[in-house]
Amino acid sequence: MKTRIMKTNFKFLAIVLSLGLFLQSCSSDDDKAVTSDPEVSGFEYGAGSSHSTDQVAYKGSNIHLEAEIYAEATVSSITVSIHAHDLELADGEADWDFEQVFTDSKYLAINPTFHEHIDVPTDIPAGEYHVELLITDEIGNSTEVEGYIQILELITLSNISIDETVVRGEDFHTEFMINAANGIHSITVDAHAHGLTLADGEVEWDYEEEFLEGYHEETEVEFHEHIDVPVTAPAGEYHIIFTIEDENGNTKEYETHIDVTA
Structure with a gap:
């Protein structure tokens, strides 16, 4: 009878120990599941x-x-x-x-x-x-x-200095710094007027020129040019557009005006 009771107690103790180990294992798994922030x-x-x-x-x-x-x-x-x-x-x-x-x-x-x-x-x-x-x-x-x-900006202009007036038959000064992240492809200058009346001997002046030498493929450069105005150009206000194109086809324009005097 005593042996049977002892066996029963051993079985009960084994069950308790197994349950304890199982709960401890679950608790351990729960602890592993807790993670820190990335x-x-x-x-x-x-x-x-x-x-x-x-x-x-x-x-x-x-x-x-x-x-x-x-x-x-x-x-x-x-x-x-x-x-x-x-x-x-x-x-x-x-x-x-x-x-x-x-x-x-x-x-x-x-x-x-x-x-x-x-x-x-x-x-x-x-x-x-x-x-x-x-x-x-x-x-x-x-x-x-x-x-x-x-x-x-892919293309930036700074330190701009452009004459505001010019006597026809002379030239006007243009100067500015260019920064182009992709390199400069070309610089185009366009000067034109609208509605000026032509006097005897005058010829409409519509100027456009592309500048490459000294500028092509540069990423940082000073544009410095003198542009001749024909003596036959009618006096008046002219619109000037500077267009800088980089090697990827992106463009930057700067617009201003200049007075041509007789």
């Missing part, structure tokens, strides 16, 4: 054409973004947001408020490397833009990293 390292961005990390990009080009992601749980999405605050819009420009969620299979993994190129519109204002990268895993943990990037 971590991001090596977050870099810049001009896409050169995979630059200088945090500068150009209108009409693209932004290169890259980051190493450490995640204990599988990543479920990566969101990129780019926007600016209070940039003034010039004629023909529009606000750029970009957001895209990436769920490509190559990113739905543990410890993926994020690498994308984001197109930059041509009709947005140049200036400082806020860049945000949001990583979310399948459990719901998330991490956000952010920074700033300068969006620049």
Whole structure:
């Protein structure tokens, strides 16, 4: 009888121990299921054409973004947001408020490397833009990293100095600095007038010339030319357009006026 009771007690003790080990195992599994937020390292961005990390990009080009992601749980999405605050819009420009969620299979993994190129519109204002990268895993943990990037014009003009008047039969001086990220293809100068009355001996002057020598393929150069005005040109106001075209076909125009005097 005593032996039967002892066997019963041993069976009961074994059941209790097994249940305890099972509960401990479940608790251990629960502990392993608790993960930390994803971590991001090596977050870099810049001009896409050169995979630059200088945090500068150009209108009409693209932004290169890259980051190493450490995640204990599988990543479920990566969101990129780019926007600016209070940039003034010039004629023909529009606000750029970009957001895209990436769920490509190559990113739905543990410890993926994020690498994308984001197109930059041509009709947005140049200036400082806020860049945000949001990583979310399948459990719901998330991490956000952010920074700033300068969006620049592909072609910029500065230090402009152009004569406002010229005596016909002489020349007028033009000078300015050009910065072209893709290199200069050509510079065209167009001068013309509208509705000027021709006197005896005068001939309508409609001038256009393309300048290549000393400028072609340069990324930073001073445009410095003297443009002859025919002695037969009628006096009056002339409209002048300078057009700079880069090697990718992007253009920048600068318009002004000059008075031709007799």
